[in-house]
Amino acid sequence: MAATIRCDVAIVGAGLAGGLLALALAARHPTLDLRLIDVADVVGGNHIWSFFGSDVAQADRWIVEPLVCHGWRAYDVAFPAHARTINQTYYSIESARLDAVVRARLPDRALMLGRKVAAVTPTTVTLADGDRIEATGVIDARGAADLGPLEAGWQKFVGRELVVPDGHGLERPVVMDATVTQLDGYRFVYCLPFSPTRVFVEDTYYSDSASLNHKAVSRRIDAYAAARGWQVAADADGATAWPRNEPLHEERGVLPVVMGGDFDAYWRSGGRHLAKAGMRAGLFHPTTGYSLPDAVRTAAAIARRTDFASAALHDATYALAKATWQARGFYRMLDTMLFRAAEPDERYRVLQRFYRLDPRLIGRFYAGQSTMGDKARVLMGRPPVPVGRAVRALIGSGAGAAR
Structure with a gap:
């Protein structure tokens, strides 16, 4: 009853x-x-x-x-023309x-x-x-x-925890490794070292499409581990520890990157x-x-x-x-420039330039609390996207509208 x-x-x-x-x-x-x-x-x-x-x-x-569960005092980023350790806590x-x-x-x-x-x-x-x-x-x-009702691009990802018995060598998180081949929009790999032998690796894309090919992205995680020289733990049949019996963590997702609406x-x-x-x-x-x-x-x-x-x-x-x-109209404006003004395989240049800025500005950006000075600094100088395309993208989309 x-x-x-x-x-x-x-x-x-x-x-x-x-x-x-x-x-x-x-x-x-x-x-x-x-x-x-x-x-x-x-x-x-x-x-x-x-x-x-x-x-x-x-x-x-x-x-x-x-x-x-895990905390670090700093994190790394890497781009084709710029790599940096940022001394800010990450959890x-x-x-x-x-x-x-x-x-x-x-x-x-x-x-x-x-x-x-x-x-x-x-x-x-x-x-x-x-x-x-x-x-x-x-x-x-x-x-x-x-x-x-929202105008959006997509951030999509597959993440998998790996066991590297000989050690992965990472001392701190790699929040963005954009030195990888750019595929399906802006691509980067994200690594969280949970212990000297456990690392969570996530392959992420800022893409125009919400479709996620789980198997293909999972294979790219394997390729990334191999390129780093990681010998991932294998079972008796020679297969990697994942997904046999699903002993480790795996997740996938598609998140909206909002331009307006x-x-x-x-x-x-x-x-x-x-x-x-x-x-x-x-x-x-x-x-x-x-x-x-x-x-x-x-x-x-x-x-x-x-x-x-x-x-x-x-x-x-x-x-x-x-x-x-x-x-947060400012962030929606930047998203419009990223998706509408930058060629998909050139989007990494936007983030590469961003990560040269003051770490405190970067922190406020991720917290969604950028100051007026921060916004001016982000937009200052030569933009990493064609100016004409950026202007047309902003005018055409009405980005940042607060309806």
């Missing part, structure tokens, strides 16, 4: 945004009756999230510090840690995992088995809504009067597609509240998302 469950706040979607929100609310409002709902059996899915130390304000670090979170911390911090009744959602309203969540959750307020954090149409596509968080709210960096910094800010902002009524939650999350969209 179907049951009715009543609570104060129901969070739909136990990914990064939903998990951080649940942790922040549980910490700041220990008597609040929460429900965290997801079709998956675990919190966070199967992901690695990384962030720069400057992405998270000091006042908000309490939210993510228990989740950090990674594994989804298994997020799952463990959420389970430890929330009571058992709060976790409604392995439950498929059939319908969501501002105050109710109906599950596929007929159970119904009635809440003072519902927050939808299930991932992207309809991306149709109608924010309000995007918001309505996820539920007109429904409070939202994460990708569902449009709270992700237009250039990188990453949502962790915004997810932390959202969790902190909601945790500071005392009114969790549905209308108040909607208004608060909409105001935050709208203000963020309006503040």
